[in-house]
Amino acid sequence: MTASTAVAPHQRPVTDRLIRFIDRNVLYVYTGFAILYLMLPVAVMALFSVNDPPGKSNLTWHGFSIDAWLNPFGVPQLFDVVRTSVLVAFISTIAATALGTLIALALVRYGFRGAGATNVLIFLPMATPEIVLGASLLTLFVAIGEPPFFPTSFLTILIAHIMFNISYVVVTVRARLYGFDRHLEEAAMDLGANEWTTFWKVTFPMILPGIMAAALLAFSLSIDDYVITSFTSGRTSTFPIFIWGSARVGVPVQVNVIGTAFFLIAVGFVALTTILQSRARRPLPPPAPDAARAEPESGRAALAEVEA
Amino acid sequence: MGARHWLNRLTPYLLLAPGILWLLVFYAYPSIQMFISSFWSGTLETGFSVSLDNWTTYPDALQRYGPQFGRSIVYGAAATTICFLIAYPLAYTIAFRGGRYKSLLLFMVIAPFFTSFLLRTQSWKIILGDDGILFGPLKDLGLLGPDFRVLATPTAVVAGIAYNFLPFMTLPIYVSLEKIDTRLVEAAKDLYAGPWRPGGSLAGGLVGGLVAGGLATAFQYEVAPLAILGVVSGLLIGALFLSESFIRIVLPLSLPGVFAGSLLTFIPAMGDFVNAELLGNTQTRMIGNVIQSRFLENNDYPTAAALSFMLMAGILVAVAIYARLLGTKELTSS
Numbered sequence: 001m002t003a004s005t006a007v008a009p010h011q012r013p014v015t016d017r018l019i020r021f022i023d024r025n026v027l028y029v030y031t032g033f034a035i036l037y038l039m040l041p042v043a044v045m046a047l048f049s050v051n052d053p054p055g056k057s058n059l060t061w062h063g064f065s066i067d068a069w070l071n072p073f074g075v076p077q078l079f080d081v082v083r084t085s086v087l088v089a090f091i092s093t094i095a096a097t098a099l100g101t102l103i104a105l106a107l108v109r110y111g112f113r114g115a116g117a118t119n120v121l122i123f124l125p126m127a128t129p130e131i132v133l134g135a136s137l138l139t140l141f142v143a144i145g146e147p148p149f150f151p152t153s154f155l156t157i158l159i160a161h162i163m164f165n166i167s168y169v170v171v172t173v174r175a176r177l178y179g180f181d182r183h184l185e186e187a188a189m190d191l192g193a194n195e196w197t198t199f200w201k202v203t204f205p206m207i208l209p210g211i212m213a214a215a216l217l218a219f220s221l222s223i224d225d226y227v228i229t230s231f232t233s234g235r236t237s238t239f240p241i242f243i244w245g246s247a248r249v250g251v252p253v254q255v256n257v258i259g260t261a262f263f264l265i266a267v268g269f270v271a272l273t274t275i276l277q278s279r280a281r282r283p284l285p286p287p288a289p290d291a292a293r294a295e296p297e298s299g300r301a302a303l304a305e306v307e308a
Numbered sequence: 309m310g311a312r313h314w315l316n317r318l319t320p321y322l323l324l325a326p327g328i329l330w331l332l333v334f335y336a337y338p339s340i341q342m343f344i345s346s347f348w349s350g351t352l353e354t355g356f357s358v359s360l361d362n363w364t365t366y367p368d369a370l371q372r373y374g375p376q377f378g379r380s381i382v383y384g385a386a387a388t389t390i391c392f393l394i395a396y397p398l399a400y401t402i403a404f405r406g407g408r409y410k411s412l413l414l415f416m417v418i419a420p421f422f423t424s425f426l427l428r429t430q431s432w433k434i435i436l437g438d439d440g441i442l443f444g445p446l447k448d449l450g451l452l453g454p455d456f457r458v459l460a461t462p463t464a465v466v467a468g469i470a471y472n473f474l475p476f477m478t479l480p481i482y483v484s485l486e487k488i489d490t491r492l493v494e495a496a497k498d499l500y501a502g503p504w505r506p507g508g509s510l511a512g513g514l515v516g517g518l519v520a521g522g523l524a525t526a527f528q529y530e531v532a533p534l535a536i537l538g539v540v541s542g543l544l545i546g547a548l549f550l551s552e553s554f555i556r557i558v559l560p561l562s563l564p565g566v567f568a569g570s571l572l573t574f575i576p577a578m579g580d581f582v583n584a585e586l587l588g589n590t591q592t593r594m595i596g597n598v599i600q601s602r603f604l605e606n607n608d609y610p611t612a613a614a615l616s617f618m619l620m621a622g623i624l625v626a627v628a629i630y631a632r633l634l635g636t637k638e639l640t641s642s
Contacts, residue, residue, distance in 0.1 A: 041431035099327035110320035129579025135616040136338035139345040266422035
């Protein structure tokens with residue numbers, strides 16, 4: 001045993017060393033390429049935000065220009081659709097985060113009849129293709145056939161966005177609640193706090209990072225949604241609807257500018273919250289690995305857990 | 309005391325009520341309404357009437373849009389397979405070799421989500437363009453013929469779908485790999501689990517050949533050269549990287565993640581129409597394209613409702629089968 005470990009590496013057979021070398025490094029190289037592949041379209045989007053196309057089509061490279069960045073809303077309607085998207089995302093995030101957090105609290109904190117059925121009702125919207133969610137909502141609005149539901153409008157977009165966001169909020173907040181130490185609440189009660197005070201002084205601050213992660217996820221899902229919105233928007237246009245409409249004639253450079261700006265803001269926000277959270281957490285013992293606890297019920301749910 | 313007791317028992321229902329009501333009214337009920345709407349006749353102007361006689365909408369729709377349904381299944385399955393091949397090594401590296409960069413790598417996997425889905429797909433249109441940034445230079449160098457094209461073919465559609473839903477495959481596999489107790493692998497190595505050259509090359513070659521041959525058949529490429537390429541690369545990968553401890557411990561323990569990831573990729577892939585519209589042509593239309601145009605351009609609500617109801621029913625069956633598979637642990641672990 002000692003003899004074999006004492007043999008210097010260069011005395012091993014060449015093939016063996018080669019295999020060892022490949023085995024040690026190939027996965028890193030592969031992962032590097034995979035990340036490049038994942039980021040390539042984002043990079044192309046950013047690159048084509050400084051393109052200088054002569055006509056409407058922004059599909060080939062023509063030359064460098066920062067005109068679009070200097071005048072990001074220099075296309076008719078663009079400002080309106082971005083404002084609509086941000087407004088829908090903002091309102092639906094607040095509503096879905098509130099409704100979803102309450103459901104998550106009920107599911108984790110209380111045993112009650114119907115918990116199983118509730119879980120199914122939370123899971124199903126995430127397992128339903130977006131096109132079916134949008135289509136079924138449209139049949140509902142058509143069947144009602146009267147304002148404010150039909151013709152579809154800003155209100156119906158909002159209804160749809162709150163609906164598809166609730167499940168993701170529940171899953172994200174629930175993951176956070178599972179790792180929660182209830183002794184802290186008991187301690188607060190022992191020290192004379194009533195249930196209301198305990199909730200706002202102990203429980204809420206502890207689950208706040210989970211709620212924030214859920215809200216961030218809901219906001220990004222809402223602002224990016226095209227498929228469901230296309231069924232519930234009617235004449236109201238959102239940013240994704242605008243992109244889809246202009247894809248046939250040529251997406252303006254300004255759209256790439258706004259897409260790139262959204263990306264940078266989101267990445268900056270995540271980086272900031274990560275830094276703040278890691279600072280705030282430092283004095284506490286490491287949190288329970290709640291991300292690995294719940295089986296992810298959907299890709300986006302898994303995404304939510306990673307963010308949380 | 310009595311009133312307080314009742315209040316305590318009511319609390320969970322009060323917490324649930326607003327959110328659950330929202331889901332019942334705007335998720336559950338619309339699904340029923342969609343089924344009812346598939347039995348409609350009439351138009352938006354004259355109003356709709358429900359009649360069971362309209363059951364013929366279903367066979368009619370299936371007959372008319374059978375090819376699109378078939379295409380959705382084939383494209384969805386192909387994209388799911390490609391996602392698995394790309395995602396597994398990626399998730400494996402992050403879970404076992406990520407070290408202190410684990411969270412950063414995970415963030416890189418989900419970072420594309422912070423860009424609009426449509427803009428990402430539009431970027432692929434730029435990348436894959438006939439004289440675009442990828443093929444333009446290759447054509448100038450004479451490495452590709454002037455007629456070579458990927459855009460507006462099924463390949464581009466499947467590539468777009470695979471790209472867009474890759475994180476849905478990567479994250480569940482990562483979660484299941486991350487849970488594996490690495491002491492099990494160490495124990496296996498102590499018990500003389502070593503490399504797995506003969507078995508690995510055989511399994512790798514077989515899987516590689518089948519996957520490449522299957523994809524080539526589905527997209528009408530020359531089967532023989534691609535299958536040979538698949539066999540050779542599978543053989544090499546299998547011989548070099550598959551070890552006994554991987555085959556007997558890591559892979560079986562990660563299967564729940566693989567199944568979950570496959571389902572979560574296949575469902576949105578099958579319902580997708582954005583990639584087929586932006587990257588494909590009229591011959592690559594999927595069922596999602598039909599549903600969207602029937603609903604929004606033709607106002608043909610009964611047919612569209614019937615098609616989306618069949619899509620939903622098919623997916624619910626897949627979810628139910630998956631749940632059964634996960635329920636019986638023998639199928640998924642060891």
